[in-house]
Amino acid sequence: MAEQDERLERYNPTEIEPRWQRRWEELGLHTTDLTDTSKPHYYLLTMWPYPSGDLHIGHWYVKTPTDAIARYKRMQGFNVFYPVGFDAFGLPAENAAIKRKIHPREWTVANMEKMRLQFRMMGASFDWNAEVVTCDPIYFRWNQWIFLKFYEKGVAYRKQAPVDWCPSCQVTLAREQVEGVDRICWRCSTQVTKRDLTQWFFKITDYADELLSFEGLSWPEPIRTMQTNWIGRSEGAEVDFTVAPAAHHAGGEKLRVFTTRPDTLYGATFMVLAPEHDLVDTITTPEQRAAVTIYIEATKRKTEIDRLTTKKEKSGVATGAFAINPVNGEKVPVWIADYVLAGYGTGAIMAVPAHDERDYEFAQQFGLPIIPVVAPANLAATPNDVPLPYVEKADGAAVAVNSPAWNGAAWPASLTKAIAHLTSTKTGEKKVTYRLRDWLISRQRYWGTPIPIIHCATCGPVGVPVEQLPVTLPDDVDFKATGESPLKTATAWLNVPCPKCGGPGQRETDTMDTFVDSSWYWYRYLAPKNELGPVDRKLVDAWCPVDQYTGGAEHAVMHLLYSRFFTKAMRDLGLIGESEPFTRLFNQGQILGADGERMSKSRGNVQDPDELVNRHGADAVRLFLMFMGPWDQGGAWSSSGISGMVRFLGRIWTLALDPHGKEPGDPNSGVLPEGQDQAAGEAAVRRAAHKALGGVGTDIEAFRFNTAVAKLMELANALFPYRGGPVAGTAAWNEAIHYLLAGIAPMAPHLADEMHSRVQAAAGISTSDPRWTSIHQCAWPTVDTSLLTESTRELPVQVNGKLRDKLTVSATATEAEIEALALASPKVQLALEGRAPKKVIHAGGRLVNIVG
RNA sequence: GCCGAAGUGGCGAAAUGGCAGACGCAUCCGACUUAAAAUCGGCCGGUCGAUGAGAUCAUGCGGGUUCGAGUCCCGCCUUCGGCACCA
Structure with a gap:
């Protein structure tokens, strides 16, 4: 054992890694000069972490390949900007504060401190000079500033609405933050309820159409689809029906409906209003009033989930009122039913049972008339033979029937004719509706950006004058989550004069959704201390949009949609020039526990990276995470296999440090492979190196880190047989070793620099020598394709x-x-x-x- | 129900329409060692073939296109993600 140690010093990551981390910091290797235009710039961004206190293996899975890209791009000669910060506002800090009776700030600051050390331990090459921390007033001041600009322009507004409420987090949620049919909170998976509250909104719907265009963006198809579906643009028409006069009621009110099928207007045999519709009370006849009231009460008692489930039978009640169909003057009954949603379209529909499954079902159930008005071309003469409901539009083959004003017209001409008819008779118009809702940003919690508004009894909500920003968080607050904003308990902070009239005013006590914080942070990285504005326009113009963004797909219709909206809204404020934040987006997969479930402390399936690093070294962990499979795929965690990475790193160590050693166990060691002379051996070594590095480059560019690592393993395997033989130590060999070290440098940065440094030391260049370089300052190896062909x-x-x-x-x-x-x-x-x-x-x- | 992604050895996986299983893990065998660990070398999908040479089957299932299909097309099955009475 002692003899072996004498023969060759062993690879010892725990000694090497901290040494290089220190050295890189001393050299300022990762600090970006943003004004340097001598090299092409490359803005690489990874979704910033929430300072939960522990970097878990999932963070490593996300950050490690991104770090490899940063290092690779630097070697390629780019001026790389690779910043990081902390999304430091949010509920966990507040909940921890309640539990441990410490201030959320204290908890957050301590966690960030710990995570910075963990990032360092990972060998991450972040530019910490650019760090942005959202709970720092120097940052959230500009959230407030942007909010006030939005308010001035009408992009931020306040309204009363039934909103989603998480009873566990005790906050309102944006529509995007409620998931699935079960309508659960995105953060805590508790089922949400509805509350009628006055809240602040951002008018993201103003940008709905623009958000549908992904031109010039290289984004994964699934994300684009999800956003497109979320926005849910649907074209159609709004049509006015008129309430018919009745014994108890004069009628004449317009009942406006939205429909995507105005071509089926002649088939509208009844109308359905949402139970919440404004006119329900007015038009209900005395005979039906009791039934209507009972139905409305029953609806209120239903949970959102009960109401939205598609599987239940249709329910509804007639109001007793009738309305006039504008195309044929027919009187149709007006019903209310909970399958019509108050929040979509106009909250009222014309029911065309012959051509809509839901209306068909409803008509069947309540014995309402069904009139076919569209038929496939072959049945146009006998429309009663059309199997109902017939919902197809069948380009050119579905023909309008029983529709005097556009009989015989085929889809989509029938649609155009119907809309033209409505327009000319002033009974309706073309209309586009979106599923997207405005972004609800009010949160009834403490640890967030205070909304910079003062409520005045005479002036209403008044923006805090910009020169008084930031509105900071008071410390004398009772954090207990009661459903009321904790800021209401800070009486000294709360009561201030109205900036407009000087009368008594009260500060807004809700804070902003933390997704506001993360909707523009990458602009702030470029000038984190800027006092003159939220962003430095000149630097933004030079560096943005971000060249490459990496992060999880779970943010498809939250962060990624909000960020696009913010960029467009900030552009319209003249703050920045571009319309899109991120040119290229890559979604890595998610790493699951060994049981295939999401990693969580309660399941006890969390992998602690510190433990792995202590045992195997950061380089091995980095390598392993990249090697385990395609990055966009994620997968269940298993640490078996990490030993292979340690072994591989050890082989690089041996090749670089001890090229002349012989392997006692290998019968072929120390001699050239059969049939090869010296020149052929050297050529083979060079060929292997150039071939490998070409492949590694393309693989990294394509985010195929697993095969990039495999190619370097192949190179090491190809070199090994030459170790101890006549090829070892030749110029060809040395070049191949350098290629191997440069190739592994983005992925195993510590070992690469250690070996590169030792190679230089062997050539008489010590670290204090001006000729000394870090491997990370070396150029990415060039590939000589002429070397690749064999005879x-x-x-x-x-x-x-x-x-x-x-x-x-x-x-x-x-x-x-x-x-x-x-x-x-x-x-x-x-x-x-x-x-x-x-x-x-x-x-x-x-x-x-x-x-x- | 609709939209999207994926199904390949014991395991993680690889493969511009062109040698299926690169690279690695595990198991096994050998070298070194008193021994073990570490290290180095090797075997490593199934069946038949004594072993070998070889043959044959094999990329979720069933069809098709092609000289040739894991890859392209059609129809299914399963798993995972997203949406879901949006008029």
Whole structure:
């Protein structure tokens, strides 16, 4: 054992890694000069973390490949900006504060301190000079400033509405933050309820159409689809029905409906209003009033989930009132039913049972008339034979029937004609509706950006004058989550004079959704201390949009949609020039616990990276996370396999440090492979290095880190047999070693620098020598393609698509020569069983297939 | 129900329409060692073949296109994600 240690110092990451982390900091290797225009710039961004206090393996899974990209791009000669910060406002801090009786700030600051050390331990090459922390007034001051600009422009507004409420988090939520059919809170998975509250909103719907365009963006298709579906643009028309006069009521009110099928207007045999619709009370007849009231009460008692489930039977009640269909003057009954939603369209529909499944079901249940007004072309003469409901539009083949004003028109002409008819008779108009709702940003919690508004009894809500920003958080607050904003308990802070009239005023006590904080932070990274505005326009113009953004797909319709909205809204304020924040987006997968479930402390399936680093080193953990599979796929955690990475790093160590050592166990060690002379051996070594590095480069560019690592393993495997032999230590060998170290540098940065440094030391260049370089300052190796070709190659030969033989042919052999060789092969002849070849297919020199 | 992604050895996986399983883990064998660990080398999808040479089957299932399909097309099954009475 002692002899072995004498022979070769062992790879010891725990000694190497902290040393290099210190050195990189001393050298300022990751500090970006944002004004340097001598090199092309590359803005690389990874979604910033919430300072939960512990970096878990999931953070490493996300950050490690991104860090490799940063390092790779630097070696490629880019001026890389790779910042990080903390999304430091939010509920966990407040909940921890309640539990431990400490201030959320204290908890957050301590956690950030710990996480900075963990990032350092990971070897992450962040530019910490650019750090942004959202709970710092120097940052959230500008949240408030932007809010006030939005308020001035009407992008921020206040309204009363039934909003989603998480009873566990004790806050309102934006529509995007409520997930699935079960309508659960995105953060805590508790089922949300509805509350009628006056809240602040951002008018994201103003940008709905613009948000539908992804032109020039290289974003994953699934994210674009999700956003598109979320925005849910639907084209149609609004049509006015008129309430018919009745005994108890004069009528005449307009009942406006939204429909995507104005072409089916003649088939509207009844109307349905949402139970919450404004006119329900007015139009209900005395006979129906009791039933209507009972139904409305029942609706209120229903949970959102009960109401939205598609599986239940339709329910509803007639109001007793009638309305006039504007195209044919028919009187149709007006019903109320909870399948019509108050919040979409106009909260009222015209029901066309013949051509809508829901209306059909409703009509069947309550015995309402059904009139077909669209038929497939072959049934146009006998529309009663159309199987109902007939919902297809069938371009050119679905024809309007029973519709005097546009009979015979085929879809989509029938639609155009219907809209034209409505417009000319002033009974309706073309209309686009969106599913997207405005973004509710009020939160009834303490640890967030105070909304900079003062409520005055005479002036209403008044913005805090910008020169008084930031509105900071008072410390004498009772945090208990009661459903009321904790800021209401800070009486000294709360009561201030109205900035407009000087009268008594009260501060707004809700804070902003923390998604506001993260909707523009990458602009702030460029000038985190800027006092003159939220962003430094000149730097933004030079560096934005972000070249590459990486993060999880779970933010598809939250952070990623809000960020696009903010960029457009900030552009319209003249703060920035561009319309899109992130040119390229990559969504990595999620790392799950060994049980295949989401990692969580309660499940006890959390992997602690510190423990792995202490045992195997950061480089091995980094490498392992990149090697385990395609980055966008994620997967269940398993630490078996990490030993392979340690072994691989040890082989690099051995190759670089001890090229002349011999392997006692390897019979081939120390000699050239059979049939190779010195020149061929050197050529083989160079070829392996150049081939590997070319592949590693393309793989990193394509985010295929697993195969990038595999190619470097192949290179190490290819070099190993030459160790201790006459090729070791030659110029060709040294070049190959440098290629190997440079290639692994983005992924295992500590080991790469250690070995590079030792190679330099062996050449008499110490770290204090001005000629000394870090591997991370070296250029990415160039690939000499002329080295890649061999004089002969192996050629698979198939007969009728089945592999029968492999020939060794000269690299310059012609197709005719190859064909002759192939046909001469005994194995091929055997497979042909005496048949003459009908055809010979040459697949670009990679393979030959003989058809016989 | 609609939209999207994925199904390949014991395991993680690889493969511009062209040798299926690169690279690694685990198991096993060998070298070194008194021994073990570490290290180095090797075997490593199934069936048949004594072993070998070889043959044959094999990328969720069933069809198709093609000289040739894990890859393209059609129809299913399963798993995972998103949406879901949006008129």
